[in-house]
Amino acid sequence: MEVTAKSKDGKELYRTERHYHTQATTCRDEKMAYGAQNKTSYVRDTSLQPYQTKAESFEIFLPYETKDGVNTPSVRTVDLTVELNYEVQNPDNKIPIYKFTREVTLDR
Secondary structure, eight states, rough: OEEEEEEESSEEEEEOOOOOOOBBBBBSBBBSOOOOOGOOBBBOOOOOTTOEEEEEOOOOOOOOOEEHHHHHESEEEEEEEEEEEOOOHHHHHHEEEEEEEEEEEEHH
């Protein structure tokens, strides 16, 4: 998953990637069955489960200006793009699954 925030003039303010992988477990417990050098350890599930919602949160720090000792954001509106891709064996081979763009603003 790639998340990108751009200002109205097209300047990229934020970009991050998150990877979700299936785990090599026996599905009976949280112990890894096969891993690097057949090492047994506890795993954290980072896979996307079918028909289940996964909530993610991102903190985007916007540039700010200081006027009279008060910090105010110089950018109040960004275009946020989220892309969900399926990677087939290497990062260069991506299949797009879902993409959306929304305008996010600090103003009410």
